[in-house]
Amino acid sequence: MSAQPAPDAGQPPPRNIWELTASAHRSMLLGGLVAFVGSALKIVPYVGLVEIARGLLSGAPAARLWGWVIAAVIAMMVHGVAYTGAVGANHRTEAGLRYQLRRRLVDKLKRVPLGWFNDRSSGVVRKAITSDTSSVHSLVAHLSGDLANTLGVVVVGFGYLLWLDARFAGALIAGWVLLLALCMLPSLRAMGRRFEDYSAAERELAAVTVEMVDGIKEVKNFGMTATVFGRFDAARKRHADVSMEWMNAAGIGMAIVGAAMQPATTLALTAGTGYWFVRMGWAQPLTVLAFALVWVGIPEGLQALVQIFQQVYAATQAARSTLDVLSTGELPEPDAPAEFTADRSLIELKNVSFSYEPGTPVIEDVSLTCRPGTVTALVGPSGGGKSTLAKLIARFWDVDSGSISVGGVDVRAQTNQQLMSSMSLVFQEVMTATDTVAGNIALGRPDATRDEIVAAARAARIHERIMTLPEGYDTTLGENAGFLSGGEAQRLTIARAFLAAPPILILDEATAQADAHSELEIQRAITGLAQGRTVVMIAHRLSTIRSADQIAVVDDGRITETGTHDELLAVGGQYAALWAAQNQTMAGVHDA
Incomplete structure (x- = not known):
């Protein structure tokens, strides 16, 4: 069987978020169009209520009134199917894209210079592969579907109200635009500045958390708890402070806009404006009824748009770390x-x-x-x-x-x-995989037989210790070697080198970092390996x-x-x- 080509083979790295999500664009566009058409139909029941009221006042036949009822039911059913189908399809596309991105990241990590890892903690790398790729979810699974679903109601609703009474609609629109500009623009600018700090604080917290958890044995052994836990506490406090600053930056403006966009508030303001328009002879009561029904949902839709853009902004910022890894320079080969x-x-x-x-x-x-x-x-x-x-x-x-x-x-x-x-490299830092002891020794030679693995362990003077483990060579080790001490894990690494048998x-x-007994055993194992x-x-x-x-x-x-x-x-x-x-x-x- 031929080897699978690398996901990035022959492809330049993505330069921006648009190129990063390129494979999902077709699905996002189609899903957005379907969701937009479906959401536009949400206006039909409100139009139906207005037309039924108009028909009752004018003595229209019952068949015509029932036609609007049937149209409203069909419109809502089509909307539900369209929105669910569009978002569901985008979720499937996003799952595929996330899988593809993780493959590309892992493949990229194979090809970046080994020295690249010296400058980055395992927490930062882990975050780029796991949580940051998950942030693409909001961009692909929800952006086009939810945005189109909200825009459809807002655009068609505005269009219907403008058709009914452009002057009444213009007055309401002007008031809301002024409110949004006064409350939201300063908040959005402040959020943009704070989010950079928030992202940096989140990366720092992830890095020190991994450092603390991964090295907890050494931390306690060498009495470094005050230093390491102090760094964690400082990072945690910095993360909390920056989070509060980010929330406060948006809090006041969001609170005012949120209160004004509540259905009860919107209905009261619309009814008050409508009463004034009727008194002035500028509008009919049925027109005010239509505005009261339709306009109540429009500000709520605008609020949903703001929330969508907040989520997209956060996802875009998080996806930048994925871009950073994929755009890392590689050593020519x-x-x-x-x-x-x-x-x-x-x-x-x-x-x-x-x-x-x-x-x-x-x-x-x-x-x-x-x-x-x-x-x-x-x-x-x-x-x-x-x-x-x-x-x-x-x-x-x-x-x-x-x-x-x-x-x-x-x-x-x-x-x-x-x-x-x-060559085989044996450093101070011991790397063990979440695998069996035998699997860890055979990391460089997965086709090795059990006899070869045991022989390598004997040569590394770790066989007797392995046999005391709960399941011997079939014991599963954790990221930090699990049951083994630092010196024993080091000998496991030497057994891996014995099995690989490189010339260098x-x-x-x-x-x-070994104790006196482990140091002696490691020196004897190295002496045998060096021959x-x-x-x-x-x-x-x-x-x-x-x-x-x-x-x-x-x-x-x-x-x-x-x-x-x-x-x-x-x-x-x-x-x-x-x-x-x-x-x-x-x-x-x-x-x-």
């Missing part, structure tokens, strides 16, 4: 895999420079060769660029200048799948990399020293100073 010209585990960096922001280099003119089957350790002060350098090898970002090659081929000339199949292994301080592979590891504990084939000291974006442990100690440079400082610290701990 060749159409076909490249042919390796050297051992697949050979890594070469030549005069590499990189910056997150133009003019602020993070890596400067770095050259380094990691030969097949060797261990290269990156050490140095925090913030010196070690993690960035390791991630550049995996092409989290493209270098500004110079080149990085794997297997003799520039990483930019390799497909993402080809490059990722050459990149380790970024994999034992940083026969090219390993690039970042380490702060220098004692763990004494036997590395090559140690590179990274400071301020440059490699200041390279060599073995003994060679660097003999030079007496920066590595020797780091080694002496750590030994002194450890001696102080033991003395204490």
Whole structure:
């Protein structure tokens, strides 16, 4: 079976909301037309009442009066069927569009640079895929149907009243337009300004909530409850304050307009104006009756229009995050895999420079060769660029200048799948899927047999712990590994790397958050995993990399020293100073 093409294959990303919802436009237009025609028929019963009253006063035959009754019943039935059918069809279209958008977003996330995720919390990404795509519901499922349903009544009702008495209708229209302008325009302008703040506060609250929930074990373990819960409380308070400001901005104007548009208020004002028109001889009593019946529904329709536009505005703002993700730049990728010209585990960096922001280099003119089957350790002060350098090898970002090659081929000339199949990445942050233990280990090799999975778990020294879980390898893990501690989840990640058996292994301080026992087990598992592979590891504990084939000291974006442990100690440079400082610290701990 051939692979399904990506939803975005060959398509430029949408530039605006109109292009984002393009596939639904035909359904929305047809649904709007049907709803408009159906809603226009809602005026028939009111016209019928006026004509029946006119007929009774003039002595018209009963058959003519019953004709209006039948017409009114048929009109309401047609209206109900038209509106329900139009909105129902648009709901089906919206469900399809939402599915399509989520597919496009997930496919997009596969193709954006891995470094893109470094700048965004999981809460923001999750919101873009789930709640923000759901906001399209108001745009597609309700905008055309509800808008047309309301407009039909308003437009046809206005038309009928203008036909009856243009002067009377003009007076009422002028009064309502003046009221709307005085009350609503300032409120709408204020709402527009406040909604930007509201959207930002909502994103911040989502991000800190995910941070708090996902890291609750670490938060409690390291006594960070005051800091993390403080950030959550601040975000919650900011969200509440901005929400109140947004509501207050619209509240006064909406309250006045809402009170004036109540049926009782509208009827009283219409009757009062009508009485004045009859007294002046400008209108007939039957005309006032028609206005009293029809006009009562028109302001209510206008109020519904305002609510529709509020919902659409909110949905449009939320959909912008979907647009932001879909318009994210992608790293260029060749159409076909490249042919390796050297051992697949050979890594070469030549005069590499990189910056997150133009003019602020993070890596400067770095050259380094990691030969097949060797261990290269990156050490140095925090913030010196070690993690960035390791991630550049995996092409989290493209270098500004110079080149990085794997297997003799520039990483930019390799497909993402080809490059990722050459290496396994084990970072401090552990990723587990909501799947069984076996499924998590086989994440990179879904066709692996149970025997292969168990062998990988044994090699990672996690098999015995798995067997104590409620259902062993069939135990379902949650997003944060569920039953497993941080160190145990880290060994699960190493088992995944064992099973994938890539020629290159990149380790970024994999034992940083483990306890002493887990650290020992992780080190033993890594030692087994590193055999026969090219390993690039970042380490702060220098004692763990004494036997590395090559140690590179990274400071301020440059490699200041390279060599073995003994060679660097003999030079007496920066590595020797780091080694002496750590030994002194450890001696102080033991003395204490």
